[in-house]
Amino acid sequence: xxxxxxxxxxxxxxxxxxxxxxxxxxxxxxxxxxxxxxxxxxxxxxxxxxxxxxxxxxxxxxxxxxxxxxxxxxxxxxxxxxxxxxxxxxxxxxxxxxxxxxxxxxxxxxxxxxxxxxxxxxxxxxxxxxxxxx
Amino acid sequence: xxxxxxxxxxxxxxxxxxxxxxxxxxxxxxxxxxxxxxxxxxxxxxxxxxxxxxxxxxxxxxxxxxxxxxxxxxxxxxxxxxxxxxxxxxxxxxxxxxxxxxxxxxxxxxxxxxxxxxxxxxxxxxxxxxxxxxxxxxxxxxxxxxx
Numbered sequence: 001x002x003x004x005x006x007x008x009x010x011x012x013x014x015x016x017x018x019x020x021x022x023x024x025x026x027x028x029x030x031x032x033x034x035x036x037x038x039x040x041x042x043x044x045x046x047x048x049x050x051x052x053x054x055x056x057x058x059x060x061x062x063x064x065x066x067x068x069x070x071x072x073x074x075x076x077x078x079x080x081x082x083x084x085x086x087x088x089x090x091x092x093x094x095x096x097x098x099x100x101x102x103x104x105x106x107x108x109x110x111x112x113x114x115x116x117x118x119x120x121x122x123x124x125x126x127x128x129x130x131x132x133x134x
Numbered sequence: 135x136x137x138x139x140x141x142x143x144x145x146x147x148x149x150x151x152x153x154x155x156x157x158x159x160x161x162x163x164x165x166x167x168x169x170x171x172x173x174x175x176x177x178x179x180x181x182x183x184x185x186x187x188x189x190x191x192x193x194x195x196x197x198x199x200x201x202x203x204x205x206x207x208x209x210x211x212x213x214x215x216x217x218x219x220x221x222x223x224x225x226x227x228x229x230x231x232x233x234x235x236x237x238x239x240x241x242x243x244x245x246x247x248x249x250x251x252x253x254x255x256x257x258x259x260x261x262x263x264x265x266x267x268x269x270x271x272x273x274x275x276x277x278x279x280x281x
Contacts, residue, residue: 011166024157024164026198041215050219055165055191062169062190070171070181071229074190078223078272 001065001105001128005097009060013048013087021052048085050119053111057122060093061107065126075104076125085111085118095122103128141210144242146203151196155232158188161195178231185232193224193269197258200240201273204256210242212254213277220253220276227267235263243272252277 018032027049030037038046058077066073085091095109105126111119155175162172170177171187178186188195205212230236237260244255258271 017164020164024161025194027194051191051194051222052165054222055189058189058191059166066169070169071187071189072226074226076223076225077190078221080221081219 001097001100001126003097003099007060007064007093007095007097007107007109009056009063009093011056011091011093013052013085013089013091015087017052017087018046018048021049025049025051027051043084044086046087048087048118050081050085053081053085053091053119054079056091057093057095057109057111057119057124060095060109061124061126064095065105065107065128069127073127074124075127077122078124079119079122081118082120083116083118085113089113091118093119095124100128138209138211139245141207141242142245144207144209146200146207146240148237148239149199149203151199151236151238153188153192153196153230153232153234153236155186157195158186158192158230158232161192162189165189165191183231188230188232190224190226190229190269192230193226193260193271196230196236196260197238197240197269197271200238200258201256204240204242205275210245210254212275216278218276218278219273221272221274223272223274225270227269228262230260230262230268234268236260236268244274247279250279252279 022028062071091113093111095107098106107124109122110117241257243257254275256273260268
């Protein structure tokens with residue numbers, strides 16, 4: 001791993017993504033699972049949980065850099081949520097290795113849907129295995 | 135109505151969460167994880183873990199009880215109708231494993247006004263049954279002040 005290396009993950013949330021995530025996470029805010037309620041508060045419809053989208057950002061890192069350490073490679077992740085994600089529209093997570101120092105790499109990333117950055121200024125610290133090359 | 139700045143530093147009663155194997159699998163599937171460490175007990179044991187390993191973002195599950203308690207604290211007076219989740223940070227010292235019992239403590243880290251918005255941030259720390267830190271978090275909520 002070296003500065004400038006890039007990661008990418010594409011995911012297509014289907015129309016039941018928020019229902020499954022509500023059950024799995026315990027976040028039953030109706031703006032995510034009730035179309036009528038979401039519209040009644042001025043949203044275009046049900047929207048994705050920001051933390052589901054953050055989980056896709058996390059997965060982009062652990063799948064790209066995990067190696068043998070797998071999910072334990074992710075030491076830190078911070079994100080800002082902006083705008084809103086919707087279902088049935090592709091999301092792309094893109095990241096770039098900013099620096100590598102010792103056994104830690106810093107990666108900057110964002111999640112984009114239909115040209116909108118729904119997660120921005122994401123910064124991760126990833127534990128690098130000693131034998132993972134440059 | 136904006137949140138109450140005098141609440142900064144307020145600490146809540148810890149909450150405890152027992153990490154279950156099927157809950158980890160359910161969460162992993164709902165977030166698109168395919169690593170067998172999350173899904174297959176044998177694969178996790180082969181890799182040296184006692185049971186399936188929680189994805190890092192499973193932190194939202196074991197910290198939720200603490201976060202909900204603070205969000206609904208009348209002293210904070212959060213205006214839910216205008217609240218959005220503005221940002222999230224997690225630091226992982228180790229991953230939770232099925233069978234762990236995690237205790238989470240939450241402190242109000244920030245209540246402030248900037249650019250016509252209120253920021254309410256919660257700092258969380260989760261320890262396992264051995265007293266080891268598993269995960270710390272910073273949950274930032276933004277409340278837009280009605281015009």
